[in-house]
Amino acid sequence: MKILIVDDEPLARSRLQRLLSPFADVNCVGVAENAAQAWLQIKKLQPDLVLLDIDMPDEDGLTLAARIAELPLPPAVVFVTAHAEHALNAYQVSAADYLLKPVVAARLEQALAKVGTITRAHLERQQAVEPKIAYQCGLVTKNVALADLFYCSAESKYVKLTFRAGEAYVDLSLADLEQRFPQLVRIHRSYLINPQYFSALKLTAGRYEIQLNCCDDKLPVSRRSLAQVKHDLQLK
Known part of the structure; x- marks a missing residue:
């Protein structure tokens, strides 16, 4: 203990x-x-x-x-x-x-x-209990299951969750989410992804991007994070 x-x-x-x-x-x-x-x-x-x-x-x-x-x-x-x-x-x-x-x-x-x-x-x-993230929708507290979360992105003072049913904002930092849910993968200072939706890592116009198999969004990978991203996603 x-x-x-x-x-x-x-x-x-x-x-x-x-x-x-x-x-x-x-x-x-x-x-x-x-x-x-x-x-x-x-x-x-x-x-x-x-x-x-x-x-x-x-x-x-x-x-x-x-x-x-x-x-x-x-x-x-x-x-x-x-x-x-x-x-x-x-x-x-x-x-x-x-x-x-x-x-x-x-x-x-x-x-x-x-x-x-x-x-x-x-x-x-x-x-x-299935891991979930709580968010506010008006005066109602709702939850998104971690299994349904596609990615998280930092926007100003909030973090946007993009998931199967849509989007929501939470008053948490990416660091908070990263600590609570270590299965998420940091690909950039402003992005965490759910690796179960990873599709491809591509180099486009000198920049690395990740494609997910759940949406059309292309997410930037910082060069600083590239080696760790490849390790976490078990890429060669």
Whole structure:
């Protein structure tokens, strides 16, 4: 189990690291001292569990936990705090457990056992659900299945999805989509494609373009990305 520790107090971070060290199946992959650092670490390290303080400068742990819960496959969150009065709010943002400082080893072990079960169940549920991307259509939230997505293109502050039933705009970056759906292939700083619709890579007037078998659009391939594109699409 990969664990990220988030606490603005160095002594608290060190104590948790010491308490975690005897567990053979636990790997503390990183520490963060505030919510901004934690958010970057979560995206980079993909932890299974975040041990999260509540009272921190700027963004508090409850607000960060609410953001974490919106991720496609969020890590479990266990709050570690000196304040018992936050317990109700903690469970309202889907916390797996709530530990009071100073944390004792036996109580931490209980929390880890509970999270292990949650994490396995979460993964099984995620694998059973077809990946989808949500978008707004007026006041209605709709979804496009990843299998029906042709490509994504960056346009100003938004990303346009082109798919079997039409087009839609999402308030996400290409980097966000690339992270959430690693099966998509980056062919240009402004384009991601679904490789299942790849038809051909052609050199036209000195420029590389990709043709898809689902539409007539010709999508540019940057020279910088060319080698990686060929690798990802298994082209020679």
